[in-house]
Amino acid sequence: MSWVENMNINLFPMVLVLVVLISNRVKVGKPGSSRVFDLIIIFDFLLMLIDIIGVESAQRLVQGNGMWVVNVVRMLLTVLLTTTWFIYVCLKISLECADRRALAAISAAMVIAVIACFIVLLIPHEYLMQYGLERAGKKLRVCYLGISYLGISMFAASAVVALYGALHEANKEMRTMSIYLIVFSLLPILGVTMQNINQTFRTSSPCLSLAVLYVYITMQNKRVITDSLTGVNNRRELDAYLERRGRQQGQNEWGMLMIDVDDFKQINDSIGHKLGDDALWNVADILRTKFASEGCFVARYGGDEFVVCGEWNSMGEMEHIRAGIEKCVERFNNEKVRPYKLSLSVGIALWSECGCDVTAVLEAADKDMYEQKQMHKERRKSNCEHCNVY
């Protein structure tokens, strides 16, 4: 294999990861995992660069210390790259280290990486005077394979962590993310194994770059569809969801809840936007904890309105849900000390009763919600003396 061929394969992934790195760059207050992701990209890029240099100088039959440097840098980068990938997966699964066990796993991985780096530096010089597995003597072969098995086991460990996440996570979205992470830990393993079997396949780094691209796009996707303040789906995603629902005509019955915060305007105006935001976040949180595990679709519709869609079969069932939400709100008001008291008006509508039309469902739920709101207002008026909300 000539170095030109090797370069040809590596240049595209290099440009690709560079593009990803540049678009990931300008972000203020980005989370830790995002920084780790940057590191992965940089290591991957350097690894491909050093591979091009290595193959090129091997072809010019360069020997001696130059080769040693190339080999050592390459091995170190492999160790660092695989370790950062593992750390990244741990961070993602544990939601930025909210879980203590993630910290332990990360520290263990780091210790292993440091030990591996030392071992690499301690390998006698004369072992590392060649580049490439096909030219390697027995000792160099052992070094190369050792490093590549370390890499494979790191990726495998990441896949295991992601699998753990997929099995133990109640939230559906998180589960999908875990599955992605499993797949994209397995892809580099495939690449490395192929390269180990036949050196003419330079698949290890390009496979990893593809994984990087996919993870990045999936990450961005999540940002595109969620509302930044509350973390539930945003309006764009709701519209898309309703369109999908509208197209699968008929068979399945489903219902919609339209939820509005009572007197949100007053909370916002009288005690400030910050607490208004806090109220919205809490409403979203109540809805999320109540519905997300049941596979319902929760979205923020507008300012203080939320929409929940789920597989409910009858009005009676939905009335029941409405009562359930009220209970949750009551519990919130009792448990958490806030300068405001939450109260929600919930409108309900059923798909078949609205003539199987998405706009009609929205309108019906909206109308029902408005009636509820009027009822709440009157109720509040009647016992105004007892319940001084503001």
Place this chain on the structure above:
Amino acid sequence: MNIAMYIEANVFPIAALLVIMNNLKRDMSFSWRRHCLEVIMKLTICIMIFNVAGWCLNGVEGQIANTVLWIVNTAYYVFMLYMSFLWFLYVYDKVKNGNGQMGASLIPKAVPMIVCLVMLAAGIVKPLIFYIDGENFYHRGPLHFVSTIVASGYIFAACVMALVGMVRAVEHEMRVQYGLLVLFGVFPLIGGVIQSLVYGLDLLWPFTAAALAMVYINIQQQNVSRDGMTGLNNRRRLDQYVDALSREHLGRESLCYSIMDIDYFKEINDSLGHQTGDKVLCIVAEALKKVYGSTRSFIARYGGDEFVIISRGFDHEQSEYYRRKLEKMIAGLECDELAGRVLTISMGSAFYGECEINQVRDMMELADERMYQVKQEHHKKAEPGCDTL
């Protein structure tokens, strides 16, 4: 060059494009440009496959191989021309703000492509652009340069249009977008140059694929920071901007933070329905873009019916001037669904350095307070005459 290498060098770009296209499918919002981008990606994938197939079959003996070579190479040229033409249209549409894709004006622009296609078709009688010799080797024809010039000409023209757009654009964000479109043409150029310098490389199409990935990632990036309905910056982007501003802006120039909301929006929403409410938000957002578009302002949708405008270099008079202009424009807005109701807004502004404020976060609070005062006045004014509200 080894055929396996050729295949491998093209498999990764194809896989990357497939990943992106798979993701494009999730995006439900249908627009001509999105569709166009999808077609361009499909064409690029096909071109790469034909390219590899052409190399694999080059010099293989037999009549079948000969026929397949003809077909593959013809398809390669047709797709290449069509792809570059589509890219040209894509950029043209972007520069024209979504009004560039339809009508008879397309025909003159397509003439170079049609000429090339005719030349390709004429290849049956007399080879012009390429031919396959008796031993099934591919050769360039006497007029091969025409196809290269036409295809690269379209890309180049697109680059120039994007460059002009970049120079003309006022908003920083638009400039970045056009800049990326210019870069799109540069990628294949670099690939082509390296390819011609180092024999045996095949970089043109992989680099084109990388450029497409760049364009797509950028589109996604915009979606992240943009409010889906109004097209303004969203809350997430606003927070980022304020964070960046707090760190960079050290009182070098005046800074005005304004927050506004639409009076009686809640009532409009409740009485006339959400659809009308959404429409009102959209037309107000349009008015904001028109009024503040030419200034150094950052406009974002804060929440429900609240908008934030951060203007650099504004003093009291300027901010007052633009506020009046905006109020006038909004009062004059026509909207059938509103049933003759006139829209009004309340706006509060805070300035950097005023009341010894030198934190952007504090400015937000002050502006908020002032807006609330203005709102109270509006309500007082409105109450005696108009009790439906």
